Amino acid sequence: MSQMTAAEANTFLSGAFKSSGNRSEVTLMEKGRAVVRLVADETHLRPGGYISGPTQMSLVDTVAYMAVMTLTGHEPMTVTSNLNINFLRPCIGPVVVADARVMKIGQALAVMDVDVRIEGAEKAASHAIVTYALPRKPEAGA
Template sequence: MTSKMTAEEANTFLGGAFDTHASRSEVTLMEEGRAVVRLVADSTHLRPGGYISGPTQMSLVDTAAYMAVMTKTGHEPMTVTSNLSINFLRPCIGDVVVADARIMKIGQALAVMDVDVRIEGAEKPSSHAVVTYAIPRERSGMA
């Protein structure tokens, strides 16, 4: 089975729904159960010392998880974050940050994703998150 939303469709949706998404981050991959989001960091994303801030990483994690759910549900904007737990593993220093979200489990009401954040090209993740999304019950075929 293939993704119910393409990367192009995801970027169009995010660009229209969230003003802050427009030029800095992009969905680079949408395949069934997986989404990858890439962010070109600027000074608004940094802490002293050039570290990518925790809130920036959490936002990227949330976006990637949201898109991973949509690979299974299709366009479902009322899917909402229910829980986000993140562990900062090592300094996140670099110009481009990537979040890779994979669905661990999806049911009628909840989806749970595993998300790694790393500097583009890095082998080890800078942070790791587990995210739960609540899925509206009235979506097609799931009522």
Template sequence: MTADEANTFLSAAFVGTGRRSEVTLMEEGRAVMRLVADATHLRPGGYISGPTQMSLVDSAAYMAVMTYTGHEPMTVTSNLSINFLRPCIGDVVVADARVMKIGQALAVMDVDVRIEGADKPASHAVVTYALPRKPDGRAA
């Protein structure tokens, strides 16, 4: 799945959700997403909100899994753990997700969130996705 195909999938799957993040990179085991923040994503002081960062983390992890599974909409989040490391202040936030392990039933991703151009991440997450089973009981 390419970045363009991923963006087309997201647009069709999440109709009417307003301004969306975009997939900028899809390569085996890795996906990068970018969000241009607006007032709906901010906390007082111009901080990118925690829920905004978590949503971006989850979306980037989802896309990273799809670099292995292809278009598989029933892949679902089973765990997301995030650590907020430093203030996330800026106009554009980026999530870089990498698959650490993919098995028959679960995939585990490591995700860094940072303001575009920043050296250090603002948050770090580990995300686990449950992979759907095929009719014969094997993972998709």
């Protein structure tokens, strides 16, 4: 069972990132996996109707963060340590979906595999590997 539900994740994101308008929505939170959906508007597009790279990277970072939360629960000081993204093909469409799976989680780091695709598309538009640094747990008896 996930440590955080999709409803809890959406409440957290809308409270933590008020200035962004938070147009993305967490649609799935299951143990080790999260999915985020974004209905794109003109602020997300490049000429030609392409979903911009920064939009895709933001979705990747958000969904990776949520995937970690499925295992740790709400940990606000969990932070991005590394994000490596490969843009595989044009990302053109009205709705973008990012799907993250935790590959490994330890005491200090979590590593996620993330695919970004247009909703309903078979092939990913981009693929990322994201590493998050986890907050240190207080030592027992300290």
